[in-house]
Amino acid sequence: MDWTALFLSIQLGLATLLILLPVGIITGRWLAYKQFFGKPLIQGLLALPLVLPPTVLGYYLLVAFSPARGLGLWLQETFDTTLVFNFQGLVLASILFNLPFAIEPMQRAFAAIPREIREAGACCGMNPVRILYKIELPLAWPGIAAAMILTFAHTLGEFGIVLMVGGNIPGETQTIAIAIYDRVQIFDQQGASVMSLSLLLFSILTISLTYWFSARSERKYF
Amino acid sequence: MNENISDPAVQVNLQQRHPIPLAVQLHCRSGELLALVGPSGSGKTTILRAIAGLYQVRQGHVVCQQEVWQDSATKLFLPTHRRQVGLVFQHYALFPHMTVLDNIQLALQAMPKAKRPHRALQLLQMVHLRGLENRYPNTLSGGQQQRVAVARALARQPRILLLDEPFSAVDQVTRRKLQRALISLKQSLAIPIILVTHDLEEAGLLAERMALLYRGEVLQTGSPEFIAAHPENATVARLMNQQNLFTAEVLEQHIRSQTTRLLWRGRELQAAYQPRFPVRQRCCWVIQSSSILLHRRDRPSRGERENPLHGEIVEYLESNGLANMLVQIDRQSSTSLVVNVPLHVARRNRLALHERIGISLLKQGIHLMPYQSLRRQD
Structure with a gap:
């Protein structure tokens, strides 16, 4: 078992979660309640990672952040930093790639709250922030939790985009999925199988948890 | 508004063309129940939402107990949470993740925390729901949910109580019970109450005054009995479910006998004197079935001389202690x-x-209205 790779994956997952939790809540809620011109386009863009091969997204990130030109060059010159082949770059790629997994379940969770219930909150004298944490979040939390689990699990399994943006640097960008690939390349069947099995069990656990949460949210109140 | 208003607690003026057409001017006194009645799509609920601040009408002026809630002239629009308003939603909109007590306590934010449980229990007592404080809304019957919603709406000590078809989601027996409860509650509340309903009978039972709405416009305001007997036009008569609605020609205005004579399908009718309808012009007329007298078969009775007609019963239905008949005259x-x-x-x-x-x-029951085509009956 390659513990360094596993810890790196977990670190990556947690960093992604930490950023996607507020982003997902704000964006999901906004998409659930607001009607505006161009909404389908925004939803389409957010869902793109679902259909796009991870390598394609990874390729464009690699091009965009290449220190040789454009944005990458600007980052290099202004902040003396780069987003390719390091952990920060991986986090950014992971966030972009996980946007639909975080936002869509949260959007559905917010959309499932009847408008009248939110309005009743306002009639009780609650301002929008209070309505958010007294009514919306408690009612949407199974959906939010499911989105977080899904995002975390998905981060552990990322391969194509990690390889494109981060490469394969142990301790910096070599996640568990890459480590498995690495082991197979050097014919370490046992190492590969132990890590694959752990990832498989973890995935089964998280997916079941996700379904349990969504069943709970549907059953409990409405 | 041409009625004598003594300090109306709430005054509402809403005007807009799009997206929902509205031309509404209303008022309601403290302790009075005003019913907004009209077919679906007539804008009843929109008016309620505009008063609560849940919907912003383009040209609006809403004043409640001397506090201006909306004034589009000065671009003032107080958000809902700053309007002291109690609203009972059609499907009650209780917070499903909170107990009955917490649902009510959430509306008691103006009160110190320590006093809230006591006040919430008092309100539950008032709607006869003591003992259910720790239940969740989905374990309550429709009638109980409605009463929790009423208690929650009153918790804020609202300046106005708004009820959006609060009896539509319960069965008939519960409805009667809740309606009686509202009548007794009304006596203890010194605030204006506005009730949205499409049920004329309900409006007649509960409201002192009603505003009849059609396509976003108030057609007539007055007591339910008055509007039923004196509709301003044939559209109002129809919306009031008046079935004896016809057209006729004015034959004569006879001031001395206080009679307006009509020609109706070859027959002459005598109506109460209504001189604003010119002779030889067409008009519409309506009569409530309570102003139609049955001739006794065994002996003649009083009133038989007024517009006597004979016909055959072509439909006969018994319901609610009444015999409903369609009598064919010709x-x-x-x-x-x-x-x-x-x-x-x-x-x-x-x-x-x-x-x-x-x-x-x-004769006194025949009410004349300006002429308009009655495609369905004439």
Whole structure:
């Protein structure tokens, strides 16, 4: 078992979660309640990672952040930093790639709250922030939790985009999925199988948890 | 507004063309229940939402207990949470993740935390729900949920109580019970109450005044009985479910006998004197079935001389202690009138399908309105 790779994956997952939790809540809620011109386009863009091969997204990130030109060059010159082949770059790629997994379940969770219930909150004298944490979040939390689990699990399994943006640097960008690939390349069947099995069990656990949460949210109140 | 208003607690003026057309001017006094009645899509709920601040009408002026809630002239629009308003939603909108007590306590934010449970229990007592404070909304019956919603709406000590079809989601027996509860509650509240309903009977039972709405416009305001007997036009008469609605020609305005004579499908009718309708011009007229008198079969009775007519019962239905009949006066033009008599009267006179009967249209009950085409009946 390659513990360094596993810890790196977990670190990556947690960093992604930490950023996607507020982003997902704000964006999901906004998409659930607001009607505006161009909404389908925004939803389409957010869902793109679902259909796009991870390598394609990874390729464009690699091009965009290449220190040789454009944005990458600007980052290099202004902040003396780069987003390719390091952990920060991986986090950014992971966030972009996980946007639909975080936002869509949260959007559905917010959309499932009847408008009248939110309005009743306002009639009780609650301002929008209070309505958010007294009514919306408690009612949407199974959906939010499911989105977080899904995002975390998905981060552990990322391969194509990690390889494109981060490469394969142990301790910096070599996640568990890459480590498995690495082991197979050097014919370490046992190492590969132990890590694959752990990832498989973890995935089964998280997916079941996700379904349990969504069943709970549907059953409990409405 | 042409009525005598003594300090109306709430005054509402809403005008807009799009997206929902509205032309509404309303007021309601403290302790008064005003019913907004109209078919679906007439804008009743939108008006309620505009008063609560849940919907912003383009040109609006809403004043409640001397506090301006909306004034589009100065671009003032107070958000809902800053309007002291109690709203009972059609499906109650209780917070499903909170107990009954917490649902009510959430609306008691203006009160110190320590006092809230006591006040919430008092409110539950008021709606006769003590003992259910720790239950969740999905374990309550429809009637109980409605009462929790009423208690929650009153918790804020609202300046106005708004009820959006609060009886539509419960069965008939519960509805009667809740309506009685509202009547007794109203007596203890010194705030204006606005009730949205499409049920005329409910409006008649609960409201001192009603505003009849049609396509976003208030057609007539007044007591339910007054509007039913004196609709301003045929559209109002129809919306008030007046079935005896016809057109006629004015033959004569006779001031001395206080009579307006009409020509109705070859017959002459005498109506109460309504001089604003010119002679030889067409008009619409309506009569409530309570102003149609049945001639007794055994002996003549008072009122038989007023507009006597004879016809055949072509439809006969018994319901709610009344015999509802369609009486055909003229077979050729299939002219018929809806006549309702108490069931015991119908039985005593042995009324049945295809029987011939005599009826009188009481002169005072014939109400004239400006002419308009009545495609459905005429």
